[in-house]
Amino acid sequence: MNETVYIVDDDPSVREGLDSLLRSAGYATHCFASPREFQLHRRADMPSCLVLDVRMPGASGLDFQVELANADDAIPIIFLTGHGDVPMSVRAMRAGAVEFLLKPFREQDLLDAIRLAIERDRARRQNETVDSELHQRLNTLTAREREVMALVSTGLLNKQIAGELGLSEVTVKVHRGQVMRKMQAATLADLIRMSDRLGLSAK
Known part of the structure:
Protein backbone atom coordinates (compact mmCIF):
# COMPACT_ATOMS: atom_id res chain seq x y z
CA MET A 1 0.00 0.00 0.00
CA ASN A 2 1.67 3.21 -1.17
CA GLU A 3 0.04 5.41 1.46
CA THR A 4 1.84 7.17 4.28
CA VAL A 5 0.63 8.55 7.59
CA TYR A 6 2.80 11.09 9.39
CA ILE A 7 2.36 11.26 13.16
CA VAL A 8 3.34 14.36 15.15
CA ASP A 9 2.88 14.07 18.91
CA ASP A 10 5.24 15.00 21.76
CA ASP A 11 4.16 11.97 23.83
CA PRO A 12 6.35 8.91 22.97
CA SER A 13 3.72 6.44 24.18
CA VAL A 14 1.08 7.99 21.93
CA ARG A 15 3.44 7.90 18.96
CA GLU A 16 4.27 4.25 19.58
CA GLY A 17 0.61 3.29 19.94
CA LEU A 18 -0.41 5.10 16.77
CA ASP A 19 2.55 3.69 14.87
CA SER A 20 1.63 0.14 15.86
CA LEU A 21 -2.06 0.60 15.02
CA LEU A 22 -1.47 2.16 11.62
CA ARG A 23 1.21 -0.27 10.57
CA SER A 24 -1.12 -3.14 11.43
CA ALA A 25 -3.69 -1.49 9.14
CA GLY A 26 -1.19 -1.52 6.29
CA TYR A 27 0.02 2.09 6.28
CA ALA A 28 3.60 3.25 6.08
CA THR A 29 4.25 5.56 9.05
CA HIS A 30 6.75 8.17 10.14
CA CYS A 31 6.69 9.56 13.68
CA PHE A 32 7.91 12.94 14.92
CA ALA A 33 8.03 14.59 18.34
CA SER A 34 7.42 18.09 16.98
CA PRO A 35 6.27 19.99 13.90
CA ARG A 36 9.86 21.11 13.31
CA GLU A 37 11.05 17.49 13.06
CA PHE A 38 8.26 16.80 10.59
CA GLN A 39 9.24 19.77 8.44
CA LEU A 40 12.84 18.58 8.24
CA HIS A 41 11.74 15.20 6.91
CA ARG A 42 11.70 14.73 3.14
CA ARG A 43 8.27 13.33 2.37
CA ALA A 44 7.60 10.67 -0.24
CA ASP A 45 5.57 11.67 -3.29
CA MET A 46 2.51 9.56 -2.56
CA PRO A 47 -0.97 9.94 -1.02
CA SER A 48 -0.53 10.81 2.66
CA CYS A 49 -2.01 12.56 5.67
CA LEU A 50 -0.87 14.06 8.96
CA VAL A 51 -2.09 12.96 12.40
CA LEU A 52 -1.33 15.97 14.55
CA ASP A 53 -1.57 16.58 18.29
CA VAL A 54 -3.20 19.90 19.17
CA ARG A 55 -1.27 20.75 22.33
CA MET A 56 2.52 20.52 22.18
CA PRO A 57 5.39 22.56 23.61
CA GLY A 58 5.91 25.70 21.55
CA ALA A 59 3.58 26.29 18.61
CA SER A 60 0.27 24.43 18.84
CA GLY A 61 -1.01 22.01 16.23
CA LEU A 62 -3.54 24.66 15.17
CA ASP A 63 -0.74 27.17 14.64
CA PHE A 64 1.13 24.59 12.58
CA GLN A 65 -1.99 24.01 10.48
CA VAL A 66 -1.97 27.71 9.59
CA GLU A 67 1.76 27.57 8.85
CA LEU A 68 1.28 24.67 6.45
CA ALA A 69 -1.60 26.44 4.71
CA ASN A 70 0.50 29.59 4.29
CA ALA A 71 3.20 27.44 2.66
CA ASP A 72 0.62 25.94 0.25
CA ASP A 73 1.16 22.53 1.82
CA ALA A 74 -2.15 20.75 1.25
CA ILE A 75 -1.49 17.58 3.27
CA PRO A 76 -4.80 16.58 4.95
CA ILE A 77 -4.73 16.88 8.75
CA ILE A 78 -6.43 14.84 11.47
CA PHE A 79 -6.21 16.43 14.91
CA LEU A 80 -5.93 14.50 18.17
CA THR A 81 -6.31 16.13 21.56
CA GLY A 82 -6.97 15.30 25.16
CA HIS A 83 -8.09 18.84 25.96
CA GLY A 84 -10.31 19.85 23.07
CA ASP A 85 -13.17 22.27 23.17
CA VAL A 86 -15.81 23.29 20.66
CA PRO A 87 -14.21 26.57 19.49
CA MET A 88 -10.93 24.74 18.95
CA SER A 89 -12.53 22.01 16.86
CA VAL A 90 -14.55 24.54 14.85
CA ARG A 91 -11.39 26.50 14.09
CA ALA A 92 -9.57 23.37 12.96
CA MET A 93 -12.43 22.15 10.74
CA ARG A 94 -12.98 25.56 9.17
CA ALA A 95 -9.29 25.63 8.30
CA GLY A 96 -9.70 22.36 6.42
CA ALA A 97 -9.00 19.61 8.95
CA VAL A 98 -10.45 16.22 8.03
CA GLU A 99 -11.33 15.27 11.61
CA PHE A 100 -10.89 16.40 15.21
CA LEU A 101 -10.75 13.46 17.63
CA LEU A 102 -10.72 13.61 21.42
CA LYS A 103 -8.46 11.21 23.34
CA PRO A 104 -9.26 8.49 24.10
CA PHE A 105 -10.78 7.84 20.68
CA ARG A 106 -12.10 4.70 19.01
CA GLU A 107 -9.45 3.13 16.81
CA GLN A 108 -12.01 2.68 14.04
CA ASP A 109 -12.87 6.38 14.11
CA LEU A 110 -9.21 7.21 13.49
CA LEU A 111 -8.86 4.61 10.74
CA ASP A 112 -12.02 5.94 9.05
CA ALA A 113 -10.66 9.49 9.21
CA ILE A 114 -7.31 8.40 7.79
CA ARG A 115 -8.98 6.57 4.93
CA LEU A 116 -10.98 9.71 4.10
CA ALA A 117 -7.86 11.91 4.33
CA ILE A 118 -5.83 9.62 2.07
CA GLU A 119 -8.61 9.57 -0.54
CA ARG A 120 -8.82 13.36 -0.39
CA ASP A 121 -5.07 13.64 -0.95
CA ARG A 122 -5.16 11.11 -3.80
CA ALA A 123 -7.93 13.07 -5.54
CA ARG A 124 -6.00 16.34 -5.11
CA ARG A 125 -2.89 14.79 -6.62
CA GLN A 126 -4.84 13.44 -9.59
CA ASN A 127 -6.40 16.86 -10.19
CA GLU A 128 -2.98 18.51 -10.06
CA THR A 129 -1.66 16.00 -12.61
CA VAL A 130 -4.56 16.71 -14.97
CA ASP A 131 -4.11 20.47 -14.58
CA SER A 132 -0.38 20.20 -15.24
CA GLU A 133 -0.97 18.18 -18.42
CA LEU A 134 -3.59 20.65 -19.65
CA HIS A 135 -1.24 23.60 -19.10
CA GLN A 136 1.50 21.77 -20.99
CA ARG A 137 -0.86 21.31 -23.94
CA LEU A 138 -2.01 24.92 -23.71
CA ASN A 139 1.59 26.09 -23.91
Whole structure:
Protein backbone atom coordinates (compact mmCIF):
# COMPACT_ATOMS: atom_id res chain seq x y z
CA MET A 1 0.00 0.00 0.00
CA ASN A 2 1.67 3.21 -1.17
CA GLU A 3 0.04 5.41 1.46
CA THR A 4 1.84 7.17 4.28
CA VAL A 5 0.63 8.55 7.59
CA TYR A 6 2.80 11.09 9.39
CA ILE A 7 2.36 11.26 13.16
CA VAL A 8 3.34 14.36 15.15
CA ASP A 9 2.88 14.07 18.91
CA ASP A 10 5.24 15.00 21.76
CA ASP A 11 4.16 11.97 23.83
CA PRO A 12 6.35 8.91 22.97
CA SER A 13 3.72 6.44 24.18
CA VAL A 14 1.08 7.99 21.93
CA ARG A 15 3.44 7.90 18.96
CA GLU A 16 4.27 4.25 19.58
CA GLY A 17 0.61 3.29 19.94
CA LEU A 18 -0.41 5.10 16.77
CA ASP A 19 2.55 3.69 14.87
CA SER A 20 1.63 0.14 15.86
CA LEU A 21 -2.06 0.60 15.02
CA LEU A 22 -1.47 2.16 11.62
CA ARG A 23 1.21 -0.27 10.57
CA SER A 24 -1.12 -3.14 11.43
CA ALA A 25 -3.69 -1.49 9.14
CA GLY A 26 -1.19 -1.52 6.29
CA TYR A 27 0.02 2.09 6.28
CA ALA A 28 3.60 3.25 6.08
CA THR A 29 4.25 5.56 9.05
CA HIS A 30 6.75 8.17 10.14
CA CYS A 31 6.69 9.56 13.68
CA PHE A 32 7.91 12.94 14.92
CA ALA A 33 8.03 14.59 18.34
CA SER A 34 7.42 18.09 16.98
CA PRO A 35 6.27 19.99 13.90
CA ARG A 36 9.86 21.11 13.31
CA GLU A 37 11.05 17.49 13.06
CA PHE A 38 8.26 16.80 10.59
CA GLN A 39 9.24 19.77 8.44
CA LEU A 40 12.84 18.58 8.24
CA HIS A 41 11.74 15.20 6.91
CA ARG A 42 11.70 14.73 3.14
CA ARG A 43 8.27 13.33 2.37
CA ALA A 44 7.60 10.67 -0.24
CA ASP A 45 5.57 11.67 -3.29
CA MET A 46 2.51 9.56 -2.56
CA PRO A 47 -0.97 9.94 -1.02
CA SER A 48 -0.53 10.81 2.66
CA CYS A 49 -2.01 12.56 5.67
CA LEU A 50 -0.87 14.06 8.96
CA VAL A 51 -2.09 12.96 12.40
CA LEU A 52 -1.33 15.97 14.55
CA ASP A 53 -1.57 16.58 18.29
CA VAL A 54 -3.20 19.90 19.17
CA ARG A 55 -1.27 20.75 22.33
CA MET A 56 2.52 20.52 22.18
CA PRO A 57 5.39 22.56 23.61
CA GLY A 58 5.91 25.70 21.55
CA ALA A 59 3.58 26.29 18.61
CA SER A 60 0.27 24.43 18.84
CA GLY A 61 -1.01 22.01 16.23
CA LEU A 62 -3.54 24.66 15.17
CA ASP A 63 -0.74 27.17 14.64
CA PHE A 64 1.13 24.59 12.58
CA GLN A 65 -1.99 24.01 10.48
CA VAL A 66 -1.97 27.71 9.59
CA GLU A 67 1.76 27.57 8.85
CA LEU A 68 1.28 24.67 6.45
CA ALA A 69 -1.60 26.44 4.71
CA ASN A 70 0.50 29.59 4.29
CA ALA A 71 3.20 27.44 2.66
CA ASP A 72 0.62 25.94 0.25
CA ASP A 73 1.16 22.53 1.82
CA ALA A 74 -2.15 20.75 1.25
CA ILE A 75 -1.49 17.58 3.27
CA PRO A 76 -4.80 16.58 4.95
CA ILE A 77 -4.73 16.88 8.75
CA ILE A 78 -6.43 14.84 11.47
CA PHE A 79 -6.21 16.43 14.91
CA LEU A 80 -5.93 14.50 18.17
CA THR A 81 -6.31 16.13 21.56
CA GLY A 82 -6.97 15.30 25.16
CA HIS A 83 -8.09 18.84 25.96
CA GLY A 84 -10.31 19.85 23.07
CA ASP A 85 -13.17 22.27 23.17
CA VAL A 86 -15.81 23.29 20.66
CA PRO A 87 -14.21 26.57 19.49
CA MET A 88 -10.93 24.74 18.95
CA SER A 89 -12.53 22.01 16.86
CA VAL A 90 -14.55 24.54 14.85
CA ARG A 91 -11.39 26.50 14.09
CA ALA A 92 -9.57 23.37 12.96
CA MET A 93 -12.43 22.15 10.74
CA ARG A 94 -12.98 25.56 9.17
CA ALA A 95 -9.29 25.63 8.30
CA GLY A 96 -9.70 22.36 6.42
CA ALA A 97 -9.00 19.61 8.95
CA VAL A 98 -10.45 16.22 8.03
CA GLU A 99 -11.33 15.27 11.61
CA PHE A 100 -10.89 16.40 15.21
CA LEU A 101 -10.75 13.46 17.63
CA LEU A 102 -10.72 13.61 21.42
CA LYS A 103 -8.46 11.21 23.34
CA PRO A 104 -9.26 8.49 24.10
CA PHE A 105 -10.78 7.84 20.68
CA ARG A 106 -12.10 4.70 19.01
CA GLU A 107 -9.45 3.13 16.81
CA GLN A 108 -12.01 2.68 14.04
CA ASP A 109 -12.87 6.38 14.11
CA LEU A 110 -9.21 7.21 13.49
CA LEU A 111 -8.86 4.61 10.74
CA ASP A 112 -12.02 5.94 9.05
CA ALA A 113 -10.66 9.49 9.21
CA ILE A 114 -7.31 8.40 7.79
CA ARG A 115 -8.98 6.57 4.93
CA LEU A 116 -10.98 9.71 4.10
CA ALA A 117 -7.86 11.91 4.33
CA ILE A 118 -5.83 9.62 2.07
CA GLU A 119 -8.61 9.57 -0.54
CA ARG A 120 -8.82 13.36 -0.39
CA ASP A 121 -5.07 13.64 -0.95
CA ARG A 122 -5.16 11.11 -3.80
CA ALA A 123 -7.93 13.07 -5.54
CA ARG A 124 -6.00 16.34 -5.11
CA ARG A 125 -2.89 14.79 -6.62
CA GLN A 126 -4.84 13.44 -9.59
CA ASN A 127 -6.40 16.86 -10.19
CA GLU A 128 -2.98 18.51 -10.06
CA THR A 129 -1.66 16.00 -12.61
CA VAL A 130 -4.56 16.71 -14.97
CA ASP A 131 -4.11 20.47 -14.58
CA SER A 132 -0.38 20.20 -15.24
CA GLU A 133 -0.97 18.18 -18.42
CA LEU A 134 -3.59 20.65 -19.65
CA HIS A 135 -1.24 23.60 -19.10
CA GLN A 136 1.50 21.77 -20.99
CA ARG A 137 -0.86 21.31 -23.94
CA LEU A 138 -2.01 24.92 -23.71
CA ASN A 139 1.59 26.09 -23.91
CA THR A 140 1.91 24.43 -27.33
CA LEU A 141 -0.77 26.75 -28.78
CA THR A 142 0.12 29.93 -30.61
CA ALA A 143 -1.38 33.21 -29.41
CA ARG A 144 -3.91 33.09 -32.27
CA GLU A 145 -4.85 29.50 -31.47
CA ARG A 146 -5.52 30.50 -27.86
CA GLU A 147 -7.84 33.26 -29.08
CA VAL A 148 -9.68 30.79 -31.28
CA MET A 149 -9.93 28.26 -28.42
CA ALA A 150 -11.40 30.88 -26.09
CA LEU A 151 -14.00 31.94 -28.68
CA VAL A 152 -14.86 28.38 -29.69
CA SER A 153 -15.47 27.63 -26.01
CA THR A 154 -18.12 30.38 -25.85
CA GLY A 155 -20.13 28.53 -28.50
CA LEU A 156 -19.38 30.82 -31.46
CA LEU A 157 -19.44 29.37 -34.96
CA ASN A 158 -16.43 29.58 -37.27
CA LYS A 159 -18.07 32.40 -39.25
CA GLN A 160 -18.67 34.41 -36.06
CA ILE A 161 -15.10 33.82 -34.84
CA ALA A 162 -13.80 34.95 -38.23
CA GLY A 163 -15.73 38.19 -37.83
CA GLU A 164 -14.42 38.70 -34.29
CA LEU A 165 -10.78 38.19 -35.29
CA GLY A 166 -10.84 39.64 -38.80
CA LEU A 167 -9.87 36.32 -40.37
CA SER A 168 -11.30 34.20 -43.14
CA GLU A 169 -13.59 31.36 -42.16
CA VAL A 170 -11.15 28.88 -43.74
CA THR A 171 -8.30 30.22 -41.57
CA VAL A 172 -10.43 29.90 -38.45
CA LYS A 173 -11.27 26.31 -39.41
CA VAL A 174 -7.55 25.51 -39.72
CA HIS A 175 -6.76 27.10 -36.34
CA ARG A 176 -9.68 25.27 -34.75
CA GLY A 177 -8.38 21.95 -36.07
CA GLN A 178 -4.93 22.69 -34.68
CA VAL A 179 -6.43 23.56 -31.30
CA MET A 180 -8.40 20.31 -31.16
CA ARG A 181 -5.30 18.30 -32.10
CA LYS A 182 -2.86 20.00 -29.74
CA MET A 183 -5.28 19.97 -26.81
CA GLN A 184 -6.16 16.32 -27.55
CA ALA A 185 -9.86 17.16 -27.46
CA ALA A 186 -12.05 14.52 -29.11
CA THR A 187 -15.17 16.68 -29.13
CA LEU A 188 -16.21 20.31 -28.71
CA ALA A 189 -17.56 19.39 -25.25
CA ASP A 190 -14.07 18.17 -24.30
CA LEU A 191 -12.55 21.45 -25.43
CA ILE A 192 -15.10 23.50 -23.49
CA ARG A 193 -14.38 21.52 -20.30
CA MET A 194 -10.66 22.07 -20.79
CA SER A 195 -11.17 25.77 -21.38
CA ASP A 196 -13.27 26.08 -18.21
CA ARG A 197 -10.68 24.21 -16.17
CA LEU A 198 -7.89 26.42 -17.51
CA GLY A 199 -9.91 29.56 -16.82
CA LEU A 200 -9.72 30.72 -20.43
CA SER A 201 -12.10 33.44 -21.53
CA ALA A 202 -12.50 35.44 -24.69
CA LYS A 203 -11.08 38.94 -24.23
